[in-house]
Amino acid sequence: MKTDVFIAGGGVGGLALAAKLASRGVHVVIAEQLKRESPVYKGELLQPKTLAILERLGVLGEVEENGHVIDQLRFQEVQRNRGAAPDEINLTELDYGRVASVYDHALMVPHEKTKEILRNKGKSYEEYFHYLPGTRFVGFENGMAKLKRKKETSYVHAQVYIGAEGRSSPTRDAMNVTVDRKDYNHHFLTVTIPRPEDYTKGKIITTSSCFLGLFPLPNKEVRTVFLIKAGEYKRIQEKGLESFYQAYSELEPALSEGVRTIEDWKSVQLMIPFTYHVDRYYSGNLAIIGDAAHTVHPMAGEGMNLAIQDADILGELLAWCKEEGESYTDYLHYYEDIRKPRVEFLLKLSHLSALVYSLPYDWWRRFRMRAVQRIYDDDYLHVKQMLNISGLGRWDFHLIDRAIQGSILPSRSKKVPDQKQQQYLFSDEEDYPWKKDRKDGSHE
Ligand SMILES: Cc1cc2nc3c(=O)[nH]c(=O)nc-3n(C[C@H](O)[C@H](O)[C@H](O)COP(=O)(O)OP(=O)(O)OC[C@H]3O[C@@H](n4cnc5c(N)ncnc54)[C@H](O)[C@@H]3O)c2cc1C
Structure with missing residues (x-):
């Protein structure tokens, strides 16, 4: 079988990517090892940036009805x-x-419902979306993806191969990346x-x-x-x-x-919470998204969101390459350039949230209580915290913020004007910079 893009794994990340690509006229084959819904609990909290992405995909209304x-x-x-x-x-x-x-809100949606909505969206582009349930990707052979379905073996030849298999990823193994893991x-x-x-x-x-x-x-x-x-x-x-x-x-x-x-x-x-982050998101014509590339402590409810946000950037990039007749592999670095620092930032934030609840002592609880209360009392801390977890933007915490949070300095009484906050929201140019680079000719 031949296709533009092959995706291993039909979880939220793989499905969001496949639906986006199919909606833009990119042929995609997606292999999912499970035949039916998974009984395992997974993420349910959709953060604001994810809602924005789902709106662009044309499924937000349905997701909201189920959330x-x-x-x-x-x-x-x-x-x-x-x-x-x-x-x-x-x-x-x-x-x-x-x-x-x-x-300006998050949404709790049963995990399998979000997947079903994304899968149905993909299926509505039947010419481009080829979903193979009960099919396991086992690795690469002669530059092709090798698939097993019951006792049958088949091969897919694609221009780009994406690993969206979650924590255990044969694509990641083939890329030979370093995985840095933390336990709790x-x-x-x-x-x-x-x-x-x-x-x-x-x-x-x-x-x-x-x-x-x-x-x-x-x-x-x-x-x-x-x-x-x-x-x-x-x-x-x-x-x-x-x-x-x-x-x-x-x-x-x-x-x-x-x-x-x-x-x-x-x-x-x-x-069992643990986190890891790989050192590279792509290699040649292979790339990984979602839990294949990073796992985040569940405290901040970010894992599924990071997977969908990876899918959005990578999907937009691959679709644009096809539309513009550009080589996929020349542009894959953009995906890593944009997503890796953002993920790194959220991994740190989630890790800190986890630490806040990790020590079972009264003195630690008093410290935590003050720190959380300070986020509410100081509008800068409040806005930064919510903006950062929303995924809509990034506004770093500075030493002064941490000193206020740790009650070393008093809270600020000033409210953050919306205009100021908007500087820190990701613009389309920050999300999809290759479009501008090409227009300016600076990519060459
Ligand atoms: C209990 C729990 C609670 C969580 N709560 C939250 C939360 O509130 N908010 C949040 O954002 N995140 C949460 N997460 C994390 C979130 O579920 C994951 O980060 C997210 O599902 C990652 O999506 P993914 O598509 O990368 O991987 P997955 O969801 O793991 O999907 C991978 C898919 O690939 C398939 N697959 C695997 N190997 C192969 C193969 N070789 N061939 C073919 N198919 C394959 C799997 O069957 C699966 O369907 C939670 C996770 C758990 C376990």
Whole structure:
């Protein structure tokens, strides 16, 4: 089989890329090893930049119909009481509305729904989109992608090969890149449970030693993420579900009924956080996107967004090359030039968020509480934090910001004018610079 672009892996990254390419008249073959929906939980929080990308793809309306809007994130510090409701010590609300953009909220969407919408979008360009379910990419042979489907072997010859296989990536292996990995002292248990109808805000509830993240989904459900010490899951299972129900109820009484719908540990997924980042995103006519290139700590809800944002830049680049009759491989460096520093930045930000919740001490909790409150009190910190996690732009934290956050300096009383903030939003020229470089003739 011959095609312009071959993609290994039909997760969110591969599908977003394939849908974009097909919509622009680029022939794409996408091989996905699974035959049907995956039962594994994956990312559900779509950040504002991802919503902008989905709008350009023409699927935002459908994604919104299947999503739950998150416009604020609540950080609640509590004192846990045995068998009773907790006492609130502090509550801080960070607001996506501080981002000067029409995309001023995030959206919780079931992962498989987002994939289904992207896949259907791709299929609507049937001449260009060739989706092969139940087909595993096993590596390269004679410059072609080798595919296995049951006992059959087939080959795809493409101009460019993209690895979107997630954490275990044969394309990455073929590129021979260096992978730099970090592990953490904690794990997470995650499970979706029913919620009351009016339980609509994203919330993180913490004590000095507990962390419960709650992110409402549509259909009166809520995704819950409970932090445990690394290696503690077996002991928690031995203590039984009753003590798990109790932990949830003592942290968030509003969910004490919902948590009791968990009938056995099978519905609870253990999530082991780690991060890595490769040193190169492309080599010759191979490139990698999403989790094949980087994995981020889940605390900041960025992994799926980074995959879709990679797909947007790479898709726009490859489509433009085809439209302009340019060689794909001459321009692939743009993809790495743009995405690698942005991903690096978000990896650091997510790592810091993870550290904030990693130490189970009272003094650390007091420090964290002040630091989170400072983000709310100081509009510069608030805007920078929300702008950076939104993916819509990048506004670095400076020493003075960190000194304010650490209560070494007082908060600033000045509000950030929207005009000032707009300088830090990514423009089309920053997202797709090769178009301008070519027009100026500076690329040559
Ligand atoms: C429990 C959990 C919670 C998360 N929460 C969030 C969140 O709230 N927000 C967020 O943004 N991110 C979150 N993430 C991270 C997010 O899910 C991933 O970063 C994202 O799915 C990466 O997308 P991807 O397309 O690169 O890879 P994947 O989603 O892993 O997709 C890869 C696809 O390739 C297929 N594949 C693999 N190998 C082959 C092969 N050899 N041949 C053919 N097909 C292959 C796989 O079957 C899969 O369908 C979470 C992850 C987990 C595990």
